[in-house]
Amino acid sequence: MDNLGVGFELMIVGMSTVFLxxxxxIWGGKLLIKAVNKIAPEEVVAPRKGAAPAAAVDSSTMAIxxxxxxxxxxxxxxxxxxxxx
Numbered sequence: 001m002d003n004l005g006v007g008f009e010l011m012i013v014g015m016s017t018v019f020l021x022x023x024x025x026i027w028g029g030k031l032l033i034k035a036v037n038k039i040a041p042e043e044v045v046a047p048r049k050g051a052a053p054a055a056a057v058d059s060s061t062m063a064i065x066x067x068x069x070x071x072x073x074x075x076x077x078x079x080x081x082x083x084x085x
Contacts, residue, residue: 055083055084056081056082056083056084057082057083057084061082062079062082065079065082066078066079
C-alpha cells in the first residue's frame, strides 16, 4: 500500500510540472506575439496604380457556375455575379 501512495504522489507532481511548463509556454508565446507586433507592425501594401479591374467571367462559364450552384443547393441558390480574381 505504501507504493501506491508514492505512485500517486509522483503522478501529481509530474502532472503539476507539465501543467506549469505548458502555462509558461503559452504565456511566453503571447508575450512574444505582443512584442513582435509592437516592434514590427504589419506592413500596409498600397494598391497598384496600373492594376486593371477584375474581368467578369464569360457567359458559358457563368452558365456552368449557375448549373453547379443550382444542383448543389437543390434549386434554392443562385449566382448574382462572378468575376475573375
